[in-house]
Amino acid sequence: MPRTLDPKLRKALADRIRFYNEMGVYDFYRREPSGLASSLSELVETVEEEQQESGDEMSPRKATAVAKAHAVEKSILEVLPSRPELGVSDPVKALRLIREDLGDCTRCALHKQGRKQIVFGVGNPNAELLFVGEGPGADEDEQGEPFVGRSGQLLTNMIKAMGLSREQVYIANIVKCRPPGNRAPEREESETCSPFLMRQIAAIKPKVVVALGATAAKGLLAMSAPMTQLRGRFYDFKPPGVRDPDWEGCKLAITYHPAFLLRDPRQKGEAWKDLQMVMRELGLKASKATT
Numbered sequence: 072m073p074r075t076l077d078p079k080l081r082k083a084l085a086d087r088i089r090f091y092n093e094m095g096v097y098d099f100y101r102r103e104p105s106g107l108a109s110s111l112s113e114l115v116e117t118v119e120e121e122q123q124e125s126g127d128e129m130s131p132r133k134a135t136a137v138a139k140a141h142a143v144e145k146s147i148l149e150v151l152p153s154r155p156e157l158g159v160s161d162p163v164k165a166l167r168l169i170r171e172d173l174g175d176c177t178r179c180a181l182h183k184q185g186r187k188q189i190v191f192g193v194g195n196p197n198a199e200l201l202f203v204g205e206g207p208g209a210d211e212d213e214q215g216e217p218f219v220g221r222s223g224q225l226l227t228n229m230i231k232a233m234g235l236s237r238e239q240v241y242i243a244n245i246v247k248c249r250p251p252g253n254r255a256p257e258r259e260e261s262e263t264c265s266p267f268l269m270r271q272i273a274a275i276k277p278k279v280v281v282a283l284g285a286t287a288a289k290g291l292l293a294m295s296a297p298m299t300q301l302r303g304r305f306y307d308f309k310p311p312g313v314r315d316p317d318w319e320g321c322k323l324a325i326t327y328h329p330a331f332l333l334r335d336p337r338q339k340g341e342a343w344k345d346l347q348m349v350m351r352e353l354g355l356k357a358s359k360a361t362t
Contacts, residue, residue: 154172154270155168155169155171155172156168156169156172156270156274159274162196162197162274162275162276163196165196165274166192166196166271166274166275169267169270169271169274170191172267173189173191173247173267175189176189176247176248176264178263178264179248179259179260179263179264180259180260181246181248181249181250181256181260182248184248184250184251185249185251186207186212186248186249187212187213187249188212188215189215189247189248190207190211190212190215190216190217190244190247190248190249191215191243191247192217192241192242192243192244192247192271193216193217193241193242193243194237194238194239194240194241194242195238195239195240195241196241196274196275197275198239198240198241198275198277199277199278199279199353200233200235200239200240200241200277200278200279200280200281200349200353201240201241201242201243201272201275201277201279201280201281202218202226202230202240202241202242202243202280202281202283203242203243203244203245203268203280203281203282203283203287203290203291204217204218204222204242204243204244204245204283204284204287204328205244205245205246205255205256205283205284205286205287205328206244206245206246206247206248206249206250206253206255206256206286207244207246207247207248207249208220208222208249208253209249209253210223211223211249212248212249217242217243217244218242218329221330221333222328222329222330222333223329225329225332225333226242226283226329229329229342229346231358232343232346232357232358233346233349233350233355233357233358234350234355234356234357234358235355241271241275241277243268243271244268244287245261245264245265245268245286245287245290245291246260246261246264246265247264247267248264255286256286256290261286261290265290268290269310269311269312269313270310272310272321273310273313273315273318276315276318276321277321278321278322278352278353279321279322279323279324279349279352279353280308280321280322280323280324281323281324281325281326281345281346281349282323282324282325282326283326283327283328283329284298284327284328284330284331285297285298285301286328287325287328288301288325291308291323292306292308292323298325298327301325302325302326302327302341302345303344303345303348304324305322305323305324305348305352306322306323306324306325307320307322307323308320308321308322308323309321322352324345324348324349324352325345326341326342326345326346327341327342327345
């Protein structure tokens with residue numbers, strides 16, 4: 072049965088989370104409370120010892136409350152992950168720090184379900200346009216780069232049609248490990264991996280992000296709706312927890328995933344409309360091959 076928090080405790084936790092968000096910290100991970108009781112006992116003893124030395128009076132109940140507050144705060148501080156890229160203005164260095172922080176990731180079950188390597192992201196760290204897909208496929212898992220298979224070839228052609236080259240944009244995915252059988256990422260997998268994507272976006276600071284498909288749209292906007300309702304408009308987007316006075320966020324557009332377009336080529340015209348909307352926002356002109 073879910074535990075109901077005391078209203079005062081709920082407010083205190085909300086204030087604490089808001090404080091860390093304002094500092095740019097938004098990734099929180101849950102840990103088992105083992106050891107908390109022993110830490111609490113130690114802190115109670117410490118408080119009581121200090122009490123005796125100072126000669127001040129403090130009831131055991133108050134001493135326990137003080138120690139518990141210290142224990143909770145200590146526990147929170149221990150589990151907050153660092154964001155080493157904070158304060159780094161060079162996106163190349165920031166992305167490198169994020170990649171190092173990701174490491175040989177084992178944070179979700181995908182690492183033991185057949186992945187060969189992590190597919191971090193590729194492209195221009197100073198890109199104005201950033202594409203986000205669903206997850207690596209077999210070719211991507213083999214080569215360590217997103218969108219290099221048939222879907223990647225189509226995406227490359229879509230980028231060229233916009234008057235850009237693949238090297239001018241940045242490409243990433245909601246999850247960085249291949250889901251078995253190319254299935255959609257599960258909720259826990261997406262929620263575990265997406266903070267790294269959000270940090271990548273915050274480091275690059277693009278003008279426009281394009282979500283490729285419903286899974287990417289849901290991962291970025293935390294909303295579920297049919298593609299017919301999601302497409303055709305811009306969303307104001309800023310990665311959660313980002314407090315950067317030099318970047319107000321970006322526009323986010325949603326279009327069909329290239330894999331879907333390969334299955335249903337009739338929708339390529341609709342996808343082109345979405346990309347034209349992005350082009351107008353960025354002041355781009357279509358390549359001669361498409362005019």
